[in-house]
Amino acid sequence: MxxxxxxxxxxxxxxxxxxxxxxxxxxxxxxxxxxxxxxxxxxxxxxxxxxxxxxxxxxxxxxxxxxxxxxxxxxxxxxxxxxxxxxxxxxxxxxxxxxxxxxxxxxxxxxxxxxxxxxxxxxxxxxxxxxxxxxxxxxxxxxxxxxxxxxxxxxxxxxxxxxxxxxxxxxxxxxxxxxxxxxxxxxxxxxxxxxxxxxxxxxxxxxxxxxxxxxxxxxxxxxxxxxxxxxxxxxxxxxxxxxxxxxxxxxxxEEIKEIQTRRREIHNLYVSGLNDLGQKEKLRLPIIPGYCESNYHIFCILLRDEAERNRALAKLKERGVRTTFHYVPLHSSPYALKELGTKNIQLPVTDEVAGTLLRLPIYPHLTDEEVRFVIEQVHEVLKD
Missing domain, CATH: 3.40.640.10 (Type I PLP-dependent aspartate aminotransferase-like (Major domain))
Known part of the structure; x- marks a missing residue:
């Protein structure tokens, strides 16, 4: 493409x-x-x-x-x-x-x-x-x-x-x-x-x-x-x-339904376009439990480790796609370590998610063409 x-x-x-x-x-x-x-x-x-x-x-x-x-x-x-x-x-x-x-x-x-x-x-x-x-x-x-x-x-x-x-x-x-x-x-x-x-x-x-x-x-x-x-x-x-x-x-x-609908459409395009990578365990797609009706605020994928996440982030930027990670866990932040004494707190799931999560663009102004381009670039970056 x-x-x-x-x-x-x-x-x-x-x-x-x-x-x-x-x-x-x-x-x-x-x-x-x-x-x-x-x-x-x-x-x-x-x-x-x-x-x-x-x-x-x-x-x-x-x-x-x-x-x-x-x-x-x-x-x-x-x-x-x-x-x-x-x-x-x-x-x-x-x-x-x-x-x-x-x-x-x-x-x-x-x-x-x-x-x-x-x-x-x-x-x-x-x-x-x-x-x-x-x-x-x-x-x-x-x-x-x-x-x-x-x-x-x-x-x-x-x-x-x-x-x-x-x-x-x-x-x-x-x-x-x-x-x-x-x-x-x-x-x-x-x-x-x-x-x-x-x-x-x-x-x-x-x-x-x-x-x-x-x-x-x-x-x-x-x-x-x-x-x-x-x-x-x-x-x-x-x-x-x-x-x-x-x-x-x-x-x-006043346009809340239109905004929500477009975000859902983009979310679904990502899911269908990246599902094969999920089946190959190259990434994990987001999970929306049955009890939840999402507003599709974020579309995030989990990669295999932090090094691969950071590599993907850099490579996608080179290819014209801006992505980002998310939170640095608060218990490992400089302030918490110094002022709250959190050095010995063990939160392995938090650490793993924070280290492997990558957020893809999702907003109403994105066109289907742009979403498909993002999907293609993710495939290219993760194909090795």
Whole structure:
């Protein structure tokens, strides 16, 4: 196959069309660009309706939504929160910022989400919460996680940064545990450039979240006419999303079915085009369990070892295809080794997945021709 017209197939490209431009234009003409405005409220209602969640608070990032969630737990010194090591640093940072200690657990070798058996082994009298991270649009085993939480009286906070519009047994991710967090970063399926949301079906957490998001004030109560003035009532920060960024997201959500459909099509093209390499055990294709409805956020393959993964990454770049690895496990990071004393933690599945995983381009602007070109180049690189 000849190389597509574009000289390089990018790893990621956010979905942007004329509808996005018009949405931003309307906000500018309306003359209000700051946070928690009319468009923010419209988008929050969109998200509630789309994902059947009672309370949605748009935030400046998923990182900030995670931090707010941990702040709500009122952690004391020495309190522990169990998190997978195979996650973005924001998950662990949220625990640390709230005064807790992240305890790193192993991942399931099929879904790359937290291993519930290892989680149970690591629950102690100091454990206050479980922090499942949904990976690549594939959900953690939420029934088992919720059962552990009930048994040990723990809070469940879902890091659903990669789980927007994905489901576990018919339920949308983010709204299954006590609190959830979404990401609308430039790299996600539905974007605002930078942005996130704290979501919950719990009235108490929603009201606390409003206060934390508004610098620790009861401004939201004031705007609803519930108090005659607003004042400082808690320790918070400024986490409200601007109407301009909300406008970008609004236009994306209006095309949510089209975006999801195109990502599924690309995923299926990859699966059919690379299946022969999977049968020859040259790579492992992604696994989507029957209980999960994926949003196809990531298409990743596992190669035989880290050296082959790194070689494939370099060779594909030479051939005009940008790919990438993913997380460096947090338990082996310089900060964790120095500050959290994680040197002796053994998480072999996490280490193996992190060392062999390669992510291929997947985004709506990719053409079928480009996807077939990527498939061909993967075959060429792995043929030896």
């Amino acid at each position: 000849n190389k597509p017209t574009n000289p390089t197939i990018l790893f990621n490209k956010p979905y942007v069309d004329e509808r996005v431009v018009e949405s931003i234009r309307q906000v500018i003409l309306a003359g209000k660009l700051s946070g928690d405005g009319v468009v923010c409220h419209e988008v929050e209602e969109q998200l509630k309706q789309l994902f059947n969640i009672k309370h949605v608070l748009l935030t400046t990032s998923c990182t900030h939504a995670l931090e707010m969630a941990m702040m709500m737990l009122d952690l004391k010194p020495g309190d522990e929160v169990i998190v997978p090591s195979f996650t973005f640093v924001s998950t662990a940072n949220a625990v640390l910022h709230a005064g807790g200690i992240p305890v790193f657990c192993e991942i399931n070798p099929h879904t790359f989400t937290m291993d519930v058996n290892d989680v149970e082994r690591k629950i102690t009298s100091k454990t206050k919460a479980l922090f499942p991270v949904h990976y690549a649009g594939v959900s953690a085993e939420m029934d088992e996680i919720l059962e552990l939480a009930r048994k040990h009286r723990l809070v469940v906070v879902e890091d659903a940064a990669q789980g927007v519009n994905a489901k576990y047994k018919g339920k949308y991710l983010g709204g299954i545990g006590d609190i959830g967090a979404y990401s609308f970063h430039d790299t996600k399926n539905y974007v605002s450039g930078e942005g996130g949301a704290l979501v919950t079906n719990n009235e108490h957490y929603a009201r606390r979240g409003e206060i934390l998001r508004e610098k620790g004030t009861n401004r939201s109560n004031f705007l609803r006419g519930e108090v005659d003035k607003y004042t400082w009532v808690d320790c918070g920060s400024s986490y409200v999303l601007s109407d301009i960024l909300a406008a970008v997201l609004k236009s994306q959500l």
